[in-house]
Amino acid sequence: MKIRVEKGSLLAAIQDNGRYGTRAAGTSPGGALDMVSLHLANLLVQNRPEEGTLEIGGSGLSLSVPAGLTLALTGAHRQVLLDGKALPFYRPVYIRRKGTLLFGKALRGRVTYLAVAGGYSLPLSCPGRTFAEGDEYAIGRIIPSQAAFVGRMERCAEPDDSFVTVPWSIDGDFVFPDGPVRVVESHAESAVPESSRATFFRSSYLLSSRSDRRLYPLEGIKLEPGKGSLLAPVPLRFGSIQVRENGDPVIFMPDGDTVGCGSLIGQVILADLPRVAQCRPGEMLTFQPIYQTQAEECLARQQAYVKQLKAKIEEALQRRV
Amino acid sequence: MAPNGKFPLPPVLFRPLNEAGFLVLFGEKLTQENVLLACCLQAQLRKAPFPGLIETEVVGTGLMITYDPLPLSAMSHKAEDTCESKGYREAKSYVEALLPEVVTASGTDGEEPLRLPLSFAPDSPLEPKLILQGCYVSYAAGFDNALCLFEENRPIPPCREKEGKRKPVPAGSVGLWDGAVLIALRDTEAAWAVIGQVPADRVAGGRSVPVGKKIIFELPEDDFAGRGGSRP
Numbered sequence: 001m002k003i004r005v006e007k008g009s010l011l012a013a014i015q016d017n018g019r020y021g022t023r024a025a026g027t028s029p030g031g032a033l034d035m036v037s038l039h040l041a042n043l044l045v046q047n048r049p050e051e052g053t054l055e056i057g058g059s060g061l062s063l064s065v066p067a068g069l070t071l072a073l074t075g076a077h078r079q080v081l082l083d084g085k086a087l088p089f090y091r092p093v094y095i096r097r098k099g100t101l102l103f104g105k106a107l108r109g110r111v112t113y114l115a116v117a118g119g120y121s122l123p124l125s126c127p128g129r130t131f132a133e134g135d136e137y138a139i140g141r142i143i144p145s146q147a148a149f150v151g152r153m154e155r156c157a158e159p160d161d162s163f164v165t166v167p168w169s170i171d172g173d174f175v176f177p178d179g180p181v182r183v184v185e186s187h188a189e190s191a192v193p194e195s196s197r198a199t200f201f202r203s204s205y206l207l208s209s210r211s212d213r214r215l216y217p218l219e220g221i222k223l224e225p226g227k228g229s230l231l232a233p234v235p236l237r238f239g240s241i242q243v244r245e246n247g248d249p250v251i252f253m254p255d256g257d258t259v260g261c262g263s264l265i266g267q268v269i270l271a272d273l274p275r276v277a278q279c280r281p282g283e284m285l286t287f288q289p290i291y292q293t294q295a296e297e298c299l300a301r302q303q304a305y306v307k308q309l310k311a312k313i314e315e316a317l318q319r320r321v
Numbered sequence: 322m323a324p325n326g327k328f329p330l331p332p333v334l335f336r337p338l339n340e341a342g343f344l345v346l347f348g349e350k351l352t353q354e355n356v357l358l359a360c361c362l363q364a365q366l367r368k369a370p371f372p373g374l375i376e377t378e379v380v381g382t383g384l385m386i387t388y389d390p391l392p393l394s395a396m397s398h399k400a401e402d403t404c405e406s407k408g409y410r411e412a413k414s415y416v417e418a419l420l421p422e423v424v425t426a427s428g429t430d431g432e433e434p435l436r437l438p439l440s441f442a443p444d445s446p447l448e449p450k451l452i453l454q455g456c457y458v459s460y461a462a463g464f465d466n467a468l469c470l471f472e473e474n475r476p477i478p479p480c481r482e483k484e485g486k487r488k489p490v491p492a493g494s495v496g497l498w499d500g501a502v503l504i505a506l507r508d509t510e511a512a513w514a515v516i517g518q519v520p521a522d523r524v525a526g527g528r529s530v531p532v533g534k535k536i537i538f539e540l541p542e543d544d545f546a547g548r549g550g551s552r553p
Contacts, residue, residue, distance in 0.1 A: 020387070023378040026506065184339040235378065235385040237342060259380055267339035295340035296390050296406035303391060 003116070004064040005135040006100060011057030012131040014120055017050040023258045029238075031254050033057075033111050033213065033277035036306065037075035040172050041115035043310050044072035044092045046146050046317065052122065054114040054131070057213075061103040061131060069095040069139065070117035070150060074172050076109030076278060082163055091169040092117075092317070094153040097162045109176060109278040117146045149317055168316055170309050174302075175274045180288035183241065184295050185266040188234065192243050192263045196223040200249060200265055201287055209281040213255040216276070218285065222247030226263040236260050239268035239276070241287075251276060269295035271302045330358065333420060334383075335413055340390050340406050341375075345416055346383035355382040361423045362416070371415040372396070373408075388412050434535035437504075437519040439495060441540065445516045457502060457536040467509070468524055470502040470536055487512045493521030495538070 015038065018031025032038040032055055039049040059078070065071070073080055073089045080087045083099040106112065119140040142150075157164040185197065192200075205218035225243045236242065236259060240252045243263045251268065268276055269290065279285060290298075334346040345362060347355040359379045366377050366386070373389035390408025397407040457470040487510045490496065494505040496513025503513060504524050519538070 020376040023376065029376070184337070186338070188336055188344075235338070235342075235344065235380040237338070237387070239339070258378070267342075269339060270341055291404045292337055292340050292406040292409055293402060293404060296394060296408050299340060300391055300394065 001066045001068060001118075001139040003066070003069075003120075003137045003139070005062075005131045005133055005137075006064050007060060007062035008132040008135070009056070009058050009061040009103075012061045012103075013055055014052045014122060014137075015055040016052040018254060023235075026258055028255055028258050031238075032113070033254060034075055034113070034175060034274040036175050036274045036302070037111075037113050037172060037278075038115075039306060040090070040170065040309065041072045041074040041113040042119075043313050044074070044090070044170070045070050045115050045117040046143065046149070047115060047117065047119050049310075051115065051119040053116075054120070056103055056112045056114065057110060059103055059105040063101045063131075065095050065099060065101050066139075067095055067098045068150070070146060070153075071095065072115050073112060074115075075112045075175070076106040078106040078112055079104035080112070085162060087163065088165055088169065090172045091166050092149070093163050093165045094150060094157075095163050096154070096157055099162055106280065110280050111278065117150075118142045145317070166316065170313060174305065175278060177275060180286040181272050181276055182269045182290045182295065182298065183266040183287050184269060184292050185289045186264040188264065192226045192265055193224055196226065196243065197265060199223060201289055204284045204286050205249065207279050207281050207283050207285060211253075211279075211281055213253050215256055216251040216253055216279070218249045218251065220249075223249060223265075234260060234264055237267065239270070239273050241265040241268065253277070269298055271295070271298040330420065330423060331355070335416075336383075337405070337409055338385070340408065342385065342387045343409060343412065344380070344383050344385050346381075348382050350382065358423055359384040362419065365419045365422050366416070369419065371412060373412075386412065386416065434537045435523075436537050436539050437523055439517045439519050439538040439540050441517040442515055457538070467511070468504040468506055470504070472502075490515060491518075491521070493519050493524065495519055 015030070015032040017035070017038075018029035019027075020029045023029070032053070038053050038055075041053050042049050042051045056078075065082070070092055072092050073087060077089060080089075081102045081104070082095070087093055087101075103112070116139055121138040121140040153164050153166075183201075185191070191197070199221055200223055203221045205220035208217040208219050210217050223243045225245055225247060236252045236257050238252060238254045238256065240256075241249055241264065242252065242260060243249050243265060249265060266289065276285070331348050334344075336344040336346060338344060345359070347358040356379065359382065362384050363377045363379060366374065366384075371388070371393070373392040374386070375389060376387040378385045378387075388408070390406060390412075393411040394406065394408040397411045399407050399410050401407075402410065457472055490505045490509050490511045490513065492505050492507045492509075494513075494515050495517045496503050496505070496511065496515045498511070498513040503511075504519060505511070505521075506524055517538075
């Protein structure tokens with residue numbers, strides 16, 4: 001069983017949890033922009049949570065999908081059509097007839113995840129590769145519980161259905177909350193001056209159209225960079241907020257630099273990284289400093305909610321459709 | 322270095338980055354001792370990782386530690402704290418317990434240095450002897466375009482503000498910038514004073530040159546003599 005790329009996109013690539021341990025060679029871990037949506041997509045098709053999925057950041061991608069494929073869409077809401085018929089998000093979908101998937105513009109959020117039951121069977125070096133026209137991606141091994149689910153779906157389908165889905169869905173919208181992005185402040189020597197920091201937390205910033213998987217530049221009130229650039233290099237990670245020499249703050253994303261000599265404001269908390277990643281160019285962002293203890297509590301709450309969803313999905317998938 | 326081959330442990334600073342990462346700093350200045358101490362702590366953590374440890378990286382004068390705080394937090398018996406999270410305090414305790422084991426005797430001492438043949442640029446602004454006589458040690462790996470070196474057994478010169486025009490620098494170029502010797506790991510743009518070239522494939526991606534590795538630059542004898550240099 002293979003997926004064929006009919007029309008490629010530079011903003012579509014297979015992503016997973018990332019590759020740690022190569023920072024010393026100047027290589028950032030990479031990985032999905034919105035890790036929560038990636039995990040949910042995989043859970044819906046009974047894959048391992050960290051299985052590689054297709055991350056789609058733009059419109060126009062077109063894929064030929066085979067009959068017998070089970071897939072799930074999560075993350076940014078966009079129109080995804082299977083031969084002209086819209087596919088639902090946040091639920092497993094069983095493809096009954098070979099067809100063409102077409103990805104439209106995002107209506108909310110930035111990146112969509114497409115997981116397939118069994119995962120994409122790729123060489124180890126492949127994650128992060130963009131989907132080019134004519135590429136074919138084999139589907140990995142289907143486990144027995146996935147095959148049993150397919151059997152149940154097939155039995156309840158009408159003869160003319162091109163796809164069939166379940167009558168339930170999960171709520172993945174917690175990735176898009178309102179309110180400020182929470183930040184653990186940096187108090188190192190390389191941090192920005194107190195006055196600049198206060199300005200940053202009081203102001204709103206517009207996400208630049210130059211944002212990509214490496215960097216989210218912010219536009220708004222200029223900040224004083226401080227003496228960070230004259231000191232020893234500081235580590236940069238997904239979520240690090242740095243003030244550039246021109247006074248503009250930037251947020252480093254999964255493909256960002258590993259170290260830098262700039263002035264740091266702080267680090268976006270792990271629980272808010274998906275929502276930052278899902279911001280679209282032109283959206284306004286505000287920031288709020290919180291303590292490390294609160295950040296850990298936020299992460300624990302988010303993980304507990306994902307665990308709950310996982311249990312609900314597993315229970316629902318065992319039920320008769 | 323102490324006579325027994327071990328560096329004395331300087332005061333160690335812990336600096337949280339967020340709820341899932343912190344820096345262990347062995348000093349404010351880039352010195353060989355500090356970098357090697359960080360390398361040694363990294364080696365200790367690889368041998369005895371704590372639950373949830375994801376990644377360690379030598380950066381500047383310390384070690385960055387990335388971890389998943391939830392396994393540590395779940396097993397913690399520490400009291401609540403308004404600022405520092407349980408996960409961080411547990412991870413910090415693990416690292417503190419390893420610090421007595423951190424000695425640099427297992428650093429690069431005794432390892433065969435990497436010998437890189439250096440051909441000088443025609444307009445090289447430096448006295449060749451300066452490069453030839455020194456044994457250099459790589460530090461602060463993680464720059465994606467350059468490998469930074471300092472001369473062994475000499476303090477790192479303090480950073481200076483320096484104006485310079487950026488120009489194309491091919492992979493393998495050796496240059497001087499702000500008191501450090503740098504080798505370009507890929508074709509890049511930089512404001513260095515380029516003094517020569519080493520084979521780019523010997524340092525590609527920085528993979529063959531780990532932090533703490535000794536490096537000796539070698540110059541062809543005729544080139545060296547032509548510049549009026551004399552072997553030390």
